[in-house]
Amino acid sequence: MGILQESLVSLIGENNFSRFLTNGAYFFAPIKLENGELYGGIALAIPRCSSSDNMLSWVFTITQVIELQLFWFGTVNTLGNMPDNYGILSIDRSNGQSHILIMSDEVIKIFGLPLRDYYYERLDNIIPTTSSNKSFWKIIDTDQKVTDKNIRLDVKGKQIDISISAAPLKQKFHTHGIILHITSIKQISRLNSQYSSNAQYSFDTIIKKSDAMQAVIQRSKTASLTDSNILLLGESGVGKDVIAQAIHNNSKRRNQPFIAINCASLSKDLIASELFGYESGAFTGAKKEGTLGKFELADNGTLFLDEIGDMPLDLQAILLRVLEEKSFRKVGGNTVVHVNVRIIAATNKNLMKKISDGLFREDLFYRLGIIRIHIPPLRSRESDIMILARHFITQICAQLGKPAVRLSESAASFFKHYLWPGNVRELKNTLEGIISTNDELEISEQEIRHYLSDFTVGAQFREHAAASQLVSNTQDQNEYIYDERKDFVQALKICHNNKTKAADYLGIPLRTFYRRLKKYGMLMV
Numbered sequence: 001m002g003i004l005q006e007s008l009v010s011l012i013g014e015n016n017f018s019r020f021l022t023n024g025a026y027f028f029a030p031i032k033l034e035n036g037e038l039y040g041g042i043a044l045a046i047p048r049c050s051s052s053d054n055m056l057s058w059v060f061t062i063t064q065v066i067e068l069q070l071f072w073f074g075t076v077n078t079l080g081n082m083p084d085n086y087g088i089l090s091i092d093r094s095n096g097q098s099h100i101l102i103m104s105d106e107v108i109k110i111f112g113l114p115l116r117d118y119y120y121e122r123l124d125n126i127i128p129t130t131s132s133n134k135s136f137w138k139i140i141d142t143d144q145k146v147t148d149k150n151i152r153l154d155v156k157g158k159q160i161d162i163s164i165s166a167a168p169l170k171q172k173f174h175t176h177g178i179i180l181h182i183t184s185i186k187q188i189s190r191l192n193s194q195y196s197s198n199a200q201y202s203f204d205t206i207i208k209k210s211d212a213m214q215a216v217i218q219r220s221k222t223a224s225l226t227d228s229n230i231l232l233l234g235e236s237g238v239g240k241d242v243i244a245q246a247i248h249n250n251s252k253r254r255n256q257p258f259i260a261i262n263c264a265s266l267s268k269d270l271i272a273s274e275l276f277g278y279e280s281g282a283f284t285g286a287k288k289e290g291t292l293g294k295f296e297l298a299d300n301g302t303l304f305l306d307e308i309g310d311m312p313l314d315l316q317a318i319l320l321r322v323l324e325e326k327s328f329r330k331v332g333g334n335t336v337v338h339v340n341v342r343i344i345a346a347t348n349k350n351l352m353k354k355i356s357d358g359l360f361r362e363d364l365f366y367r368l369g370i371i372r373i374h375i376p377p378l379r380s381r382e383s384d385i386m387i388l389a390r391h392f393i394t395q396i397c398a399q400l401g402k403p404a405v406r407l408s409e410s411a412a413s414f415f416k417h418y419l420w421p422g423n424v425r426e427l428k429n430t431l432e433g434i435i436s437t438n439d440e441l442e443i444s445e446q447e448i449r450h451y452l453s454d455f456t457v458g459a460q461f462r463e464h465a466a467a468s469q470l471v472s473n474t475q476d477q478n479e480y481i482y483d484e485r486k487d488f489v490q491a492l493k494i495c496h497n498n499k500t501k502a503a504d505y506l507g508i509p510l511r512t513f514y515r516r517l518k519k520y521g522m523l524m525v
């Protein structure tokens, strides 16, 4: 008996244990799985006279081929069971050329190729070895191990930005190759924006008690189920952003990105590239690989255009075209990008005044405001003040790790009578400012007056003259001023004077609708 290599067996002639076997030659080699576990084996039995020195090597070679097949079946099986969106490309380089072993559907999709089997096709027929694909081929040719490397590929004349992780295939059974995990950068940016989108509010987490706010929520809920553009109108700090988030989270787009952009905080030059992205080399200082704009990031989701009233006129024209055509061109590029985005725009500006001053396009106003929702100021939602105050006190104390504080009786009365020109934001900031600089368990009226006197010329109260008049006197004419009557006029106009439909449109009970019509002297309308 001779053992050529561990677990290879050859029994020739008299080496056999039984005399009945001495005329034969027997060779055995085991088949092992990758983890060393015995899977089976190959045994060869031939007449002793036909045996030669290399018989055992033949048997051994056959087992190696079978082990290699098992290895590939295992790999293909594992990779075949990857989720559909897993981008796997594995390449065999055993004969000096790069042949595709596995190209998952996701990679085919990223490369923009027809969906079919690419098994053992030459990779350079798909990704040519041109200078634009130098970084890719360097990874392949040098068996580089890389993690999440961003590269740009030229696939059949199309530029594709991918993130790539690569590892050489295990040097087993004389195979030589590389396995790549490929993700589209577009997809990564979308996921990033999805997870950092901050659409946190839902209709349930918005604090409200007043009829006015309940009506806004009702109307917004109805609007959220449609795909029409929405225009949120209201003074600064009333909660437009909060409503926009809740609309998104209640819409069928809730699992897609919510992308917000503040049109007032960007310069005229920047806003176009922020909205539409730019191509590589679009301008000095532009990123080599170009960038995605908010429209692309928001694809299939919601784009929240905050402070739309401050958008420059020339950009308004471009925006209008995008809304009509649902496509655009990136800055410095020619390719048309198609998107499916729902727009929620918001402003605290008096858009009617801006339109009459020629500073806002009327056609854009109508296009954005298919559904218009007016959010009333805090001064006309008196019953919201205390529940908002209590909510913010709990939140702020928890954040600062302080025991819960309360408002003294006169402080609470002050809160209810103050006109809150800065609306909910002012209420929240006031409480935060006082709680963080004070260790008392009770907030006094005096503290509040003291705090507010640093920011306002004179506290404004309901008792003094007509409340809205007082606030509006301090406001610039260009600012949005809430006027519920306008809502009613608009609703009746849209619903062709049908009061039931108009009440429904506003999201308020018919009886309340009639009561308010009477209050505004509009019952004859």
Ligand SMILES: Nc1ncnc2c1ncn2[C@@H]1O[C@H](COP(=O)(O)OP(=O)(O)OP(=O)(O)O)[C@@H](O)[C@H]1O
Pocket: 205, 206, 207, 208, 234, 235, 236, 237, 238, 239, 240, 241, 242, 243, 306, 346, 347, 348, 424, 425, 428
């Ligand atoms: N109903 C509400 N419930 C809870 N928090 C609210 C509510 N309304 C507003 N807030 C809070 O008040 C602050 C201001 O709200 P928001 O930013 O939505 O106002 P805005 O109308 O969009 O203001 P601006 O016009 O200045 O952008 C935020 O911190 C928000 O979380």
